[in-house]
Amino acid sequence: MSIANNLENIKATLPDTVTLVAVSKTKPIADLKEAYEVGQRIFGENKIQEMTQKWEELPKDIQWHMIGHVQTNKVKYMASYVNLIHGVDSFKLLKEINKQAKKNNRIIDCLLQIHIAEEDTKFGLDKEELLSILESDTFKALENIKIKGLMGMATFTDNEQQVRREFKSLKSLYDVATTKLSGLDTLSMGMSGDYLSAIEEGSTMVRIGSSIFGSR
Numbered sequence: 126m127s128i129a130n131n132l133e134n135i136k137a138t139l140p141d142t143v144t145l146v147a148v149s150k151t152k153p154i155a156d157l158k159e160a161y162e163v164g165q166r167i168f169g170e171n172k173i174q175e176m177t178q179k180w181e182e183l184p185k186d187i188q189w190h191m192i193g194h195v196q197t198n199k200v201k202y203m204a205s206y207v208n209l210i211h212g213v214d215s216f217k218l219l220k221e222i223n224k225q226a227k228k229n230n231r232i233i234d235c236l237l238q239i240h241i242a243e244e245d246t247k248f249g250l251d252k253e254e255l256l257s258i259l260e261s262d263t264f265k266a267l268e269n270i271k272i273k274g275l276m277g278m279a280t281f282t283d284n285e286q287q288v289r290r291e292f293k294s295l296k297s298l299y300d301v302a303t304t305k306l307s308g309l310d311t312l313s314m315g316m317s318g319d320y321l322s323a324i325e326e327g328s329t330m331v332r333i334g335s336s337i338f339g340s341r
Contacts, residue, residue: 128156129163131337139331143324146190148316148334150175154182156338161187169211169332173199180206192332194248197221205229211276211313211332214238214248216258219270226269233269236276236313239298241291243280252298259305274311274329275299279319288319292326299327 126134132147139145146169149157157168157179166186170176171193180189188208195210197218204225213219213235226233237258240249250258255275258264277295279288292314299312313330315323320331 128159128338132160132163132165135333135336142329144330146330146332147337148332152338154179157183173203177202200225207233209234211236212238212248214250223267223270232271234271234273236274236311237272239275239277239295241277241279241295249277255298259302272306274309275302276313285322289322289326292323296327
């Protein structure tokens with residue numbers, strides 16, 4: 126099936142309340158153009174250099190989401206154009222994004238990444254770290270970032286009960302965060318293999334790659 130057909134089939138399964146991020150990492154520009162031509166405008170990348178090259182070559186109405194782990198020394202390379210940074214997993218990174226956003230006279234939207242998986246390989250904050258940030262005066266003084274919500278990745282497993290349990294824990298943390306900070310509207314959880322479960326558990330943004338572009 127073509128990329129266009131894959132997109133059409135996936136969009137047919139999404140409620141109007143859920144935003145689709147087409148995960149285009151490692152994919153050639155021709156593939157992104159095919160998705161663009163059928164209306165996809167939000168793309169997710171996990172390497173800043175690759176995302177920047179694609180941003181330079183593709184139409185400027187595309188929204189670029191950084192979905193991978195971000196090193197603080199790389200933030201400056203995307204600060205002028207990135208629309209949403211999903212994986213903010215430390216206060217140090219948040220302060221660097223604020224610094225680079227200020228240099229570019231921008232306010233950069235961010236999601237705080239929460240560690241929900243029963244795996245050591247995933248990055249993210251725990252509940253105490255999340256609340257510590259949200260209640261910090263230093264955080265409240267950051268004027269060039271806007272926290273839009275939370276993001277998390279479930280364990281890579283066929284155990285759907287476990288995956289749903291992890292999604293539920295993220296949704297409950299999101300509900301707590303909304304009482305601490307106004308303006309939250311994004312809960313980014315769910316990928317090609319588990320996005321339907323994620324939506325049922327409250328996701329408002331899904332990150333889908335292989336089901337659109339094929340396996341890497």
